[in-house]
Amino acid sequence: MILLVDLCYEKDSLSQYEFVHPIFDTLKRSGFSSEIRHFTELERRERERFDRIVLTGTALKDNDFAERIDLFSWLAECRKPILGICAGMQVISAVFGGQIVPQPAIGLEAISIIRESALLGEPREIEGYHLHNYxxxxxxxFLLLAGKPGEVEAFCHPARPIFGIVFHPEVRNRWIIERFAGLPF
Amino acid sequence: MKLGVLFSGGKDSVYACRRAMEKNEVACLITLVSENLDSYMFHTPNIRHAKMQAEALGIPQLARPTRGEKEAELADLEAAISAAKERFGLQGIVTGAIESVYQATRVQRICRAQDLWCFNPLWQINQVDYLRQLVSEGFWVIISGVFAYPFDESWLGCALTEERIRILEGLQKRYQIHPSGEGGELETFVLDGPIFLKRLNILSSSKTYANFRGFFTINGLQLVDK
Incomplete structure (x- = not known):
């Protein structure tokens, strides 16, 4: 069972249809079960029920999650596979000592995968959908998987199955979500 | 949050409006009336009747004309959004975009420039499931335009039913069409649904069709109490 952590500004928001449901549907169609929980309502006992975790994206103007990074401190000790998408990547970065920095981008752009990984595969160029202000x-x-040092597109933890991607895989790159769900950890 | 819905009167903007009404306050509908039948951004068949749909929904409408030229229409859209923001105190915009990165990207950029939230509550939805949802929730949707092979004249003016959805599902498998018409294959018009305070009744209409391209034009329309 996969935990989808909804990072949107409130529980059951209008944004959930856009940033959480597409991930849920992608997993469902690939045969993976998942449950959605808002980031403000996650309790330790409940988190333990899940095998892996996806932290979803948010709307362009929605940065409330970044004011509540304390609610994600459990990620530092979590040994389960984690995938952070856009806002989710920002959370992972902040929890592990990185910084959230202004870096607006909207639309389809070329993404350079520069390092082979279980999640993104071999180095090559793909097209990804950006929707972020930060x-x-x-x-x-952490290892840079895609992009360049001043423009991180994807990263991973050096020893644990923790990944972050800034572009939205639910648009044209659903294979990334499916691959994360099926990776043998 | 007070929201404005980009509203063409087709099923996607109507259903996006429904989802927005369930979560927030829809303060107005924003309609761009394009003179270009091949508009990149805006639904065109029967767009003049969006005014009566807004009345049926009981939501104020702000309509603006646009010549519908590729990038100039975006300036018209931004001006309309800006006017609606000021008049209705909007905090965000809602669109019915499903897969069109072209549309979504441009509206996102306008919202960013206008300091508005942007919501796309149908984004990446499974299109066949969505069509079934529309029918099961009681939306009365007709096909108002077809623009691709293999749609014949029988589609013009027909209602979206389970039978038609099954045909669309088959066409998706065979020809890779977008069953909801997101690729411009077809356009729709909504006459009734659970968020409508009144329903719409077509009094007169006409059809034009040639070479897999046709319009079902509504000439006369009236509001009917429910």
Missing amino acids: GVTLPEG
């Missing part, structure tokens, strides 16, 4: 700096020790 990007991240690479937390110390």
